Amino acid sequence: MSVTANILPSKVVDRVAVRSWKTPILFGALALFAVVVFVLLGPSGHATFRLSQEGDAWQVPNLVLPAKVFGIIVAVVCVLLAAQSYRQMKNDGRIAKWVTMTFTVAFVIGLMVWIIGGTKTQNITLVGLFTGAMLITTPLVFGSLSGVLCERSGVINIAIEGQLLAGAFTASLVSSITHNAFAGLFAAAVAGVFVSFLLAAFSIKYVVNQIIVGVVLNVLVSGLTGFLFEKIMKIKVDGVTIYNQPAQLPDLPIPFLSEIPVIGPTLFRQSIIGYFMLILVAALWFGLFRTRWGLRIRAVGEHPMAADTVGINVNRTRFLNVLAGGAVAGIGGAYFTLVAVSSFSKDMTGGLGFIALAALIFGRWNPIGAALAALLFGVAGNLQSILSLAGTPIDGQFLAMLPYALTILAVSGFVGKSRAPAADGEPYVKG
C-alpha cells in the first residue's frame, strides 16, 4: 500500500505538468491546409460516391456531394476542432478523444471529396475501393497482429516482412503439392513459426539485438524463397510449373449479410482467412486487455523484472508469444498466394511487412487500433492505384507515402501519444 501511495502522486503530477503542443500544432496546420486546399483550390462540380453495383439485391442511390460547399463545411469543422484542441490542451493538459476522432474523420472525408471531385470522371465506386483495399488490408492486419503479440511481450518484430514472405512461399508450395489449400494454410503458419523461432532463439536465448535479427531474417527469407523459387518453382513438367499452382481458398459469402451495400462485399464475402482475421482482431483485443493471459503478457512487456518477481517466466512467455506471432503472420502470408493472387513470385510481399509495422505503431500497439490503421493504409494504397487510372490533382506517390509519413508523425508524438511497451526491445537477463 505504501508503495502505491508513493508512486501515484508523482504520476498525477507528471500528467498535469507535461503539456504537449504537438497535436494542436498539427491540427492547426491541417486545418490551414483544409482552408487553402479544400476551399480556395477546391474543385467545382460534384463528387459522386457509387454505393451499390449493378446486380446488387438492394440498390442504393449514389451519394452526390457538391465538392466546393462540402469543402467549406469540412474546413470550418477542422478549424473549430483545432481551436478546441488548443483550448483543451491549455485548460486540461490533454485533448479529448472525440476531438481527435472527429477531426481525423472529417479531414479524411474532406480529402476524399476533394480528390474525387478533382478527377476527370468525378465519381468512385466505394465497393471497389473497399474490396480492393481488403487485398492490402488483410495481410497488413495479420502482420500487425503478429507485431502486437511480439511487442506487447517485449520483443521488437522487424521480421514481419520475412514471416509474410515465408508464409506466402510455403502456402503456394504445399498447396500445389497436396492440391489442398488448407494444407497450404497450415504449412504457412508453420513457416511463420519457423521464422519466429529463429527470431526468438537469437534474440531471447542468445540475446542478440532484436532489430539486427529482424533485419537479417528479412534478408534471409527473401534470399531463401528467391533461391527456392528459382530452383523448385520454375521446374516445369509438360510445360506447367507444377510447384507453383496452389489450390485456392474460395470466397464464402455469408447469406443476407453479404447483401448489405458496401459493408457486405467488403467484410462478408471473404475467404476463410478474412473471417479468421475479424475473429482474431476481436479475440486478441479481448485476450490482451480482459484476461489474465493478456495481463501477464503486458506485464512482461512493460516491466519484466516485476513480472519475474511475481513468478511469471519472462523469457518463456516471450518465446511463446513470438512463436504465436509467427503463426499469425504466416497465415497472413498465405493470403497472398491462396486468395489474392494465384501463384508465388519473388519478394511478392513488397514491403507490406513494414507497412504492417507502421500500422502497429499508428494503431498504438492495440489490435483494434492496428486493424483500423491497416484499413486506412489499405484504402490509401488502393486509392492510389484507382486514381492513377482516373487522373487526379495529386500524384499517387503522395498517397503511397501517407502510411509512412503518418507513422513518423505518430512516433514523434504529433498524433496522440504512440508509446511502445516500456521493455520493448530490451532483452531480459535474470539476475
Next chain:
Amino acid sequence: MSETQKVKDPTPPVKESQGSQVVREIMSGNAVISVLAVVVALVIGGILIAVTDPRVSTASGYFFADPGATFSAIWSSVSEAYGALWRGATYDPTARTWQGQLGIFETLTFATPLILSGLAVTLAFRAGLFNIGAQGQIILGAAFAGAVGFGMHLPPVIHLLAVILAGAIGGAIWGGIAGFLKAKTGAHEVIVTIMLNYIAISLVLYLLKNQLKDPTSTNPISPQMDANAMFPLLLGPNFRVHAGLIVAILAVIGVGWLLNRSTLGFEYRAIGANPKAARTAGMLVSRGYITVMLISGALAGLAGVAQIAGTEKSLDSEIAGSIGFDAITVALLGRSKPWGTFFAALLFGAFKAGGTSMAVNADVSIDIVAVVQSLIVLFIAAPPLIRSIFRIKAARREGASA
C-alpha cells in the same frame, strides 16, 4: 567498498540501452568468430545448393547401390557453384575476354558503394543509433547528385565536386531528419529511418515523373549525367572501377580519424556507450544524435553518388539496389570499425561479383548470396552459438568486456 557494490548491482542488463549493448557485443568478439561464421554460412549455403540440384537428387535415388555417386554429385554441384563464385570475384581463366577474366575489378566496383554506406551504418552505430535508413539516404543522395549532374553544366572537376557535394547534402538531409526527430522528440530512429526509406522511393518516383524525367524517354528514368560529372574510370574503359573507390578509401580514413582521434568522435563513442553518463559528463547528447546522423546520411549519400556518377549514369527508382540493406550487414560483419567495414564491404562486393558469374556459369541463383550473407551476420551476432558449434571457450571474453 560495499557502497560501490550496492550502487553497481541494481543496474542489470535490462536497463542498458540497446546501442551500448550491441556495440559491446560486437567489439568484444574476435576475428576467429568472424572467419568461422563465414565458414558455417558457406557450408549451409552449400547444403542448400546440393539439396536443390537435380543431379544430386537423381544420384541419391540409388544411394544404397552406389553411395559414391551421391557424394561425387554433391561435390561437383557445390564445387562448381563456389568455384564459379570464387573465379567471378577474383580471376577467371575460363572467361572468353581478358576483361571478363579479371573479376577482381568488378569486386572493387561493387564494393565501392558498400564501403561508403557501410561506414554510414558503422558511424551511427558507434553513437548507439541504428541507421536502417541507408537505403533512403542513398536514393536521396543519388537524386541530388543526379539533379546537379545532368541539370547543370559546369567545367570538369568543378562539376564532379559539385555532384559529390550535392549527393552528400541529399543524404545528410534524409539522415538528419531521423537524427533531429530522435533528439527532439525521442522518436525511435529505426522506425523513422525505415519509413523514410519508403518515402524516399515514392519521392524519387514522383520526381522521375516530373522534374527529373528524361523528356526523350517514356520510362521513369532521368537523363544521363554529363561526362564532366562522372567519376573518372581508374583503369580505362574496359573496367568499371571508378574514382569513387578513392573517395571511399578516403572516407574510411576520415571516419577512422573522426571516431578515434577527434573530440566529436569521442563524444559519439561516449554517447553510444552510455547516453546518460555522456549527458552527466556535460555532453549534448541531442546535438550528438543530430550531427552523427547528418554525417552518417552524408556518407550514405556519397554511396548514392558512387552509384549514379560511377556505374549507373542515370537515376531510376532502383538506383540503390539492395545496397542500403547490405550496408547493415557489412557494418555488422566489420564489427563497426572503419577498416573492418572496408574489408567486409570487399567480401560482400566479391559475393556480388561472384554471384553474378555463379548464376550464369553454375545455374545457381544469386539469391543464395543473400542467404549466405544473412547467415554470416546471424552467426557473428551470436558468438555463443559459434562457440558452441566449435567448442571454443569463452574465457577471454569475460575478461575483455569487464
